[in-house]
Amino acid sequence: MQVAIVAQWGNDRTAGLAADLGERLREAGVSVWLDDATAEQFGVEGRPVGEFHAADLVVSIGGDGTFLFAAHGARDTPILGVNLGEVGFLNPVRPDDAVDAVLAQVRRFQDDGSVHTRSRPRLTTRGDGWTLPPAVNEVVVQGQRRGHGGGADLTVRIDGSEYSSGHADGVLIATPTGSTAYNLSEDGPLVHPGVSGFVVTGMAATRGMPPLVVDADSTVTVSVEDAAEAAVVVVDGRIRERVGVPTEVIVEVGEEPLRTAGPASDFFEALEKLD
Secondary structure, eight states, X not given: OEEEEEEOXXXXXXXXXXXXXXXXXXXXXXXXXXXXXXXXXXXXXOBOGGGGGGSSEEEEEESHHHHXXXXXXXXXXXXXXXXXXXXXXXXXXXXXXXXXXXXHHHHHHHHHSOOOEEEEOOEEEEETTEEEEEESSEEEEEESXXXXXXXXXXXXXXXXXXXXXXXXXXEEEEOTTGGGTHHHHTTOOOOOTTSSEEEEEXXXXXXXXXXXXXXXXXXXXXXXXXXXXXXXXXXXXXXXEEEOSSEEEEEEEOSSOEEEESSOOOHHHHHTTOO
16 A cells, blocks of 8 residues: 655644654555655655655645645545644644544555545636646636736626626636635635535626526636736646636536545534634
8 A cells, every 4th residue: 555645844743743654654564655845854755746646545734735735646546634734624634643544544445445535526627728637626717917907807607608797806616625715715605515516706896796606517617808918727726827818718527526535524613713
């Protein structure tokens, strides 16, 4: 069995936990991979996170940002999140419980060749000649910059029917997982992770664009008719695609979900930690 570990950079606590976990896993006969940045701290050879999809389990140690970083490399490999951040919607395991939680998954894998997982939807995004990696939290279609003199002229269609049209800083499309993140800061609604759907939220739309929860089978098409310089498509705040205008951006729930391992997170307990 191969277990890949991603630890938050520049945090002595996450590095220490990664070292302890790695030692216990090796004692259990498990091959351990460290991401390049973590491995550098220990003076050992690491692996790019982009290769972690070849592991049997990925362990993310840090906050939700670390988890998202790991998720883009893990693809469909199960991820177990250890929470050293503030909220922890994606990281339900406490640091004191991390070793036991990971070893429980190892024993299960060694017994029957599988890891117990739950699925969360991810969003696929494509345009004319390009496709972006799946989004765990959200996809944002916006002008090159926000505010006065920025933004874009947009038309949003749901399954071909026009929902909204006009000037806005952008449009944000979020999964239930992502509804607690950037979507919430743009006054989008919270969506329980058990809901089969996703959210379309306008960003400073001049004509008003109430947030809309659509069915998981829906196709959202954002037509960018005009923008200063260009439009930008951003996945999970990490991956950016600059596109010329006019253009169409198509967002749907992808076939490959995010697979999480370990105990389930308590949505309402995490909500209490939000400011």
